[in-house]
Amino acid sequence: xxxxxxxxxxxxxxxxxxxxxxxxxxxxxxxxxxxxxxxxxxxxxxxxxxxxxxxxxxxxxxxxxxxxxxxxxxxxxxxxxxxxxxxxxxxxxxxxxxxxxxxxxxxxxxxxxxxxxxxxxxxxxxxxxxxxxxxxxxxxxxxxxxxxxxxxxxxxxxxxxxxxxxxxxxxxxxxxxxxxxxxxxxxxxxxxxxxxxxxxxxxxxxxxxxxxxxxxxxxxxxxxxxxxxxxxxxxxxxxxxxxxxxxxxxxxxxxxxxxxxxxxxxxxxxxxxxxxxxxxxxxxxxxxxxx
Amino acid sequence: xxxxxxxxxxxxxxxxxxxxxxxxxxxxxxxxxxxxxxxxxxxxxxxxxxxxxxxxxxxxxxxxxxxxxxxxxxxxxxxxxxxxxxxxxxxxxxxxxxxxxxxxxxxxxxxxxxxxxxxxxxxxxxxxxxxxxxxxxxxxxxxxxxxxxxxxxxxxxxxxxxxxxxxxxxxxxxxxxxxxxxxxxxxxxxxxxxxxxxxxxxxxxxxxxxxxxxxxxxxxxxxxxxxxxxxxxxxxxxxxxxxxxxxxxxxxxxxxxxxxxxxxxxxxxxxxxxxxxxxxxxxxxxxxxxxxxxxxxxx
Numbered sequence: 001x002x003x004x005x006x007x008x009x010x011x012x013x014x015x016x017x018x019x020x021x022x023x024x025x026x027x028x029x030x031x032x033x034x035x036x037x038x039x040x041x042x043x044x045x046x047x048x049x050x051x052x053x054x055x056x057x058x059x060x061x062x063x064x065x066x067x068x069x070x071x072x073x074x075x076x077x078x079x080x081x082x083x084x085x086x087x088x089x090x091x092x093x094x095x096x097x098x099x100x101x102x103x104x105x106x107x108x109x110x111x112x113x114x115x116x117x118x119x120x121x122x123x124x125x126x127x128x129x130x131x132x133x134x135x136x137x138x139x140x141x142x143x144x145x146x147x148x149x150x151x152x153x154x155x156x157x158x159x160x161x162x163x164x165x166x167x168x169x170x171x172x173x174x175x176x177x178x179x180x181x182x183x184x185x186x187x188x189x190x191x192x193x194x195x196x197x198x199x200x201x202x203x204x205x206x207x208x209x210x211x212x213x214x215x216x217x218x219x220x221x222x223x224x225x226x227x228x229x230x231x232x233x234x235x236x237x238x239x240x241x242x243x244x245x246x247x248x249x250x251x252x253x254x255x256x257x258x259x260x261x262x263x264x265x266x267x268x269x270x271x272x273x274x275x276x277x278x279x280x281x282x283x284x285x286x287x288x289x290x291x
Numbered sequence: 292x293x294x295x296x297x298x299x300x301x302x303x304x305x306x307x308x309x310x311x312x313x314x315x316x317x318x319x320x321x322x323x324x325x326x327x328x329x330x331x332x333x334x335x336x337x338x339x340x341x342x343x344x345x346x347x348x349x350x351x352x353x354x355x356x357x358x359x360x361x362x363x364x365x366x367x368x369x370x371x372x373x374x375x376x377x378x379x380x381x382x383x384x385x386x387x388x389x390x391x392x393x394x395x396x397x398x399x400x401x402x403x404x405x406x407x408x409x410x411x412x413x414x415x416x417x418x419x420x421x422x423x424x425x426x427x428x429x430x431x432x433x434x435x436x437x438x439x440x441x442x443x444x445x446x447x448x449x450x451x452x453x454x455x456x457x458x459x460x461x462x463x464x465x466x467x468x469x470x471x472x473x474x475x476x477x478x479x480x481x482x483x484x485x486x487x488x489x490x491x492x493x494x495x496x497x498x499x500x501x502x503x504x505x506x507x508x509x510x511x512x513x514x515x516x517x518x519x520x521x522x523x524x525x526x527x528x529x530x531x532x533x534x535x536x537x538x539x540x541x542x543x544x545x546x547x548x549x550x551x552x553x554x555x556x557x558x559x560x561x562x563x564x565x566x567x568x569x570x571x572x573x574x575x576x577x578x579x580x581x582x583x584x585x586x587x588x589x590x
Contacts, residue, residue, distance in 0.1 A: 008484045012395035015388045016406070019413050019458070022451050026423060029430035084326045091323035104327060111334050113505075113570065115512025117541045118341070118563050121548050125556060126340045152333050181309075183316040206418060213420025215515035216541075220548055240422050240515065247425070247519045253434060261519075265426045269419065276418040280411065 030269055033262030040256055046263065052226040052242075054260045065226035066264060069236035073147045073218055074211035076232060080151025081207055085158025086193075086200065092159065093166040094188045105160075112156040120220030123149035128221060141223030141235040150217050158207045165199020166192050202282035209275040213268065215240035239268045341567070345560025353561055357528075358543070362554030367562050370543035372529045373442070374569075377539055378511050380446035381453065386503060388450070389457030396458070397465040398487055417455035424452045425519025433520050440521040443533040448516050453506040460502025464495040497580050504577040508570050514541040540566050 038046070041061045049062015088108075092101055128145035132138045169192050177187040193200065215238075223235025224245050237245070243261045252258065356366020392409075400406035428448030438444040468491050476486040492499075522538050530537040540562060547559035 005482055005484050012391045015391035016395040016409050025431050026427045029427055087323045087326045095320055117514045117544050122337045183312050185316040185319040215422045243422050244518050269423050276415050
């Protein structure tokens with residue numbers, strides 16, 4: 001091989017290697033500050049404490065209120081995105097004529113491409129006021145409005161990944177079911193969905209990971225008050241919102257306050273990274289099943 | 292009861308069963324269609340809401356004015372120029388690196404263990420929350436590398452964020468180039484790099500560009516990572532170098548929507564309209580490129 005060709009290959013390889021560097025960078029940056037944080041706050045206080053008031057005169061560093069806020073909003077989002085996303089995937093994969101698919105797929109792509117700050121505006125100034133008109137006691141900032149809007153935002157992801165999984169199911173399975181006299185619905189629910197199960201689960205898990213990491217919708221519409229509650233009608237704070245909230249102020253480097261956002265970020269990273277790995281593993285499996 | 296009567300009864304029962312199952316099937320299909328209608332309705336409601344809130348505020352003055360403490364005089368010129376500047380710089384960083392990484396993975400190392408590891412890693416990176424990239428930018432780019440809260444730091448952070456998307460879409464474009472093109476080039480005595488540079492890349496270009504525009508339109512709407520690295524919210528000037536502090540349109544929108552006064556929220560809606568117009572233009576360009584590509588492929 002000519003030397004020039006060898007140099008090119010090395011340069012290209014280094015560019016590809018940068019992605020490993022990015023992962024390493026994330027882990028190192030988060031780990032360094034998290035370790036510094038844990039020198040001052042015991043791990044058990046951080047993980048199991050029920051009060052999060054790092055900005056108060058007598059600070060408390062119990063992360064559970066942020067975790068509960070994150071889980072609450074994500075659960076509401078999933079209650080919207082999973083059933084609706086799966087139904088729309090079944091419709092697009094099993095029922096829809098080609099012309100309908102051609103219209104709907106690009107619109108779903110648009111829905112997925114709307115910036116999250118726009119969804120935040122929509123949740124705060126459109127969805128929450130409507131909900132308030134028939135849910136008494138719903139605060140202006142709450143978990144319900146942003147949760148529902150987040151569900152709508154994630155729906156296209158669930159729909160398109162589930163549809164891909166269902167389209168991967170061999171035609172023969174469907175025809176066998178029709179030959180036994182099953183209707184389309186019976187075929188969809190009892191043959192296609194179970195056959196595409198690992199792919200659909202992978203889509204669901206990725207959706208959960210997206211919801212946990214979503215920032216702007218909750219930062220705008222859920223209030224910024226850490227509160228250990230499962231009540232969707234009151235203001236709460238998620239892990240992502242806390243990171244943004246602290247970043248909006250001017251945080252001097254090296255303070256405990258500065259380190260809290262990395263500790264919370266570490267927790268967020270571990271959670272979503274774990275979910276992503278499981279999802280990728282499941283996707284790999286369904287690819288093999290019908291390869 | 293005679294045998295024929297039993298058969299007739301059984302037939303009737305079967306017919307009832309079929310009718311019932313067909314009815315359930317139709318209801319189910321209607322339900323699924325309803326879900327899609329509701330979803331599309333939500334998108335329509337979103338656009339209508341922002342339009343009715345913000346359209347009256349849109350004017351040339353709004354686009355070319357600087358921020359102000361008085362809502363009626365505030366504009367987005369600083370944020371719009373900031374967004375465009377940051378995105379151009381992001382493209383300048385992410386495009387060569389992303390395309391190079393994709394070429395390596397697709398053309399060179401597709402079977403090696405390292406390449407496989409890099410692939411898995413990229414898929415995972417694509418799903419890391421954007422706010423985490425903000426923490427990476429803050430800890431690594433702003434503090435350790437000492438780039439400060441500058442346009443360059445913002446662009447570098449966004450470049451890391453969109454790299455996985457650029458790499459994945461570029462790989463797909465490269466994969467679509469037929470093998471015979473490469474073999475033809477080798478047969479004429481071209482080296483591997485000559486083949487990639489003169490044959491494969493030009494053919495894959497429309498596909499690569501489409502992916503790039505989609506990646507950048509994701510970057511232009513990003514808010515959280517830039518807030519995290521400390522992009523300033525109140526900037527009264529147009530960024531004039533890669534070292535100047537900056538803000539971007541989504542951050543300005545966030546700032547306005549977070550204020551209790553209705554006038555500022557109206558500004559936010561008008562800002563959203565400008566942002567959506569910008570995104571629409573970029574996406575239209577991507578679709579135009581994709582269509583051109585398809586026609587060429589068919590010819």
